[in-house]
Amino acid sequence: MSVEYEAVIGLETHIQLNTTTKIFCSCKADSWDDAPNSNICPVCTGLPGVLPVLNRKVVEKAVLLAAAMHAEIQVLSFFDRKNYFYPDLPKGYQISQYDHSLARRGYLELPIPASADPNGKGYVRAVHIHKLHIEEDAGKTKKERNRRYVDFNRCGVPLVEMVTEPDLRTAEEAGQYLIRLRQLLRWLGISEGDMEKGNLRCDANVSIREKGSSVLNTKTEIKNVNSIDAVKDAIQKEIERQIREVEKGHAIKPWTLDWDDNAGVLRMMRSKETEADYRYFHEPDLLPLEISAEWQADILEGLPELPLERRARFMRDLQIPEYDADILTADHDLADYFERTIGLYKGDVKKISNWLMNDVLRMRNEWGMSMSEMKLTPAYLAELVQLVDEGKINITTAKNLLPKIQESGKNPRTLVEELGLAVVSDDAAIRAICAKVVAQNPVEVKSYREGKETLIGWFVGQVMRELRGKADPKLTQQILKELLK
Ligand SMILES: [Zn+2]
Numbered sequence: 001m002s003v004e005y006e007a008v009i010g011l012e013t014h015i016q017l018n019t020t021t022k023i024f025c026s027c028k029a030d031s032w033d034d035a036p037n038s039n040i041c042p043v044c045t046g047l048p049g050v051l052p053v054l055n056r057k058v059v060e061k062a063v064l065l066a067a068a069m070h071a072e073i074q075v076l077s078f079f080d081r082k083n084y085f086y087p088d089l090p091k092g093y094q095i096s097q098y099d100h101s102l103a104r105r106g107y108l109e110l111p112i113p114a115s116a117d118p119n120g121k122g123y124v125r126a127v128h129i130h131k132l133h134i135e136e137d138a139g140k141t142k143k144e145r146n147r148r149y150v151d152f153n154r155c156g157v158p159l160v161e162m163v164t165e166p167d168l169r170t171a172e173e174a175g176q177y178l179i180r181l182r183q184l185l186r187w188l189g190i191s192e193g194d195m196e197k198g199n200l201r202c203d204a205n206v207s208i209r210e211k212g213s214s215v216l217n218t219k220t221e222i223k224n225v226n227s228i229d230a231v232k233d234a235i236q237k238e239i240e241r242q243i244r245e246v247e248k249g250h251a252i253k254p255w256t257l258d259w260d261d262n263a264g265v266l267r268m269m270r271s272k273e274t275e276a277d278y279r280y281f282h283e284p285d286l287l288p289l290e291i292s293a294e295w296q297a298d299i300l301e302g303l304p305e306l307p308l309e310r311r312a313r314f315m316r317d318l319q320i321p322e323y324d325a326d327i328l329t330a331d332h333d334l335a336d337y338f339e340r341t342i343g344l345y346k347g348d349v350k351k352i353s354n355w356l357m358n359d360v361l362r363m364r365n366e367w368g369m370s371m372s373e374m375k376l377t378p379a380y381l382a383e384l385v386q387l388v389d390e391g392k393i394n395i396t397t398a399k400n401l402l403p404k405i406q407e408s409g410k411n412p413r414t415l416v417e418e419l420g421l422a423v424v425s426d427d428a429a430i431r432a433i434c435a436k437v438v439a440q441n442p443v444e445v446k447s448y449r450e451g452k453e454t455l456i457g458w459f460v461g462q463v464m465r466e467l468r469g470k471a472d473p474k475l476t477q478q479i480l481k482e483l484l485k
Contacts, residue, residue, distance in 0.1 A: 459480045
């Protein structure tokens with residue numbers, strides 16, 4: 001009988017916080033567009049005699065994340081020196097938090113959709129984190145024409161490190177965790193969460209065991225993966241490799257593996273026999289970090305309703321389907337836009353959801369802007385859909401109006417008047433056109449009268465063409481049926 005295996009996966013994530021300045025000095029933190037070594041000073045390059053000063057914004061953003069992860073925020077935490085030598089670390093140590101970190105325990109919830117649930121019901125699964133701490137980033141080295149260069153711009157950029165418990169079981173779940181984490185970071189406005197730009201980084205620990213067993217076997221560590229798809233790909237390949245090794249009777253060795261994105265393969269970086277000794281000790285140049293109850297309460301006033309809570313509320317209170325709720329809560333701006341629109345609209349909220357998901361989002365992506373930058377405001381969208389509901393314009397006209405509203409910034413009612421787009425619902429005007437169409441098409445009239453009643457659609461089409469699509473379709477059909485009797 002063949003053995004069934006399951007994977008045991010833990011993720012270590014580093015999140016670059018989007019503060020204006022670095023964690024211990026006033027250098028600019030975001031150097032993405034800047035020349036190497038242009039945002040550095042004696043503090044972040046570790047010159048003798050300098051003193052670090054903690055950036056309050058770093059603590060505030062980290063506390064928001066800890067609260068959103070349902071973690072226990074510590075009143076007192078300490079900074080420690082993690083000592084090691086590397087060319088991108090000019091101080092010779094990294095200021096981090098070791099055994100007294102900012103927050104402990106906590107979890108991130110992953111909604112498992114009904115389609116991915118073997119029982120077809122869908123559920124929420126919690127992925128636990130062990131701890132959450134703040135630290136400074138190191139610099140970068142870069143190889144060019146056989147020389148290795150060093151760039152200290154990234155030294156001292158604030159990071160939050162979070163390590164999950166080995167709670168994940170599949171590559172797909174690991175991907176889900178990162179998608180939800182990225183959503184949360186952007187929702188809270190504390191990080192861009194972009195793996196390609198390195199402001200969200202992820203290492204994965206992977207081991208396998210017989211399904212149902214509770215042992216933790218030797219794990220390998222996957223490093224240098226820079227997209228969510230690559231994380232999934234790398235984990236899946238590593239699970240398959242470990243199963244092949246075990247089935248051949250080989251033991252899994254505690255390797256560190258490097259993901260080669262171009263080739264889509266894992267390469268062994270080094271075998272990891274012992275943990276490095278970083279000789280941690282409390283940072284003597286910084287006071288313990290004390291987060292008083294008042295300060296914490298102040299920070300948490302800025303904690304918004306979280307994406308999953310909002311998603312659940314949309315489904316429960318507004319009777320919005322799971323699929324819609326997922327899309328509408330993908331980002332904070334969009335969820336706000338939706339709620340503002342339905343607040344102004346008198347009708348079925350699902351209609352607004354459809355307009356947003358189909359037409360407005362497509363337009364937003366084409367124009368490459370955020371919801372809050374759109375000239376098509378919630379008030380205008382509500383008005384536009386209302387005009388359709390009132391029969392003032394038809395749906396095609398409404399869809400064509402969207403880009404016109406966006407270009408002109410004018411409200412839909414004004415545009416309908418200016419452009420003469422209102423539906424013709426004047427009985428006499430439509431009747432005259434219908435009579436003309438009937439008179440001009442004797443062959444079709446004969447077929448219709450002999451029983452080919454499906455031709456009614458064709459007649460409506462002719463009238464519509466005459467009136468450039470603005471005839472009230474119900475009224476047109478009614479008049480045509482009378483005339484064709
Ligand atoms: Zn600096």
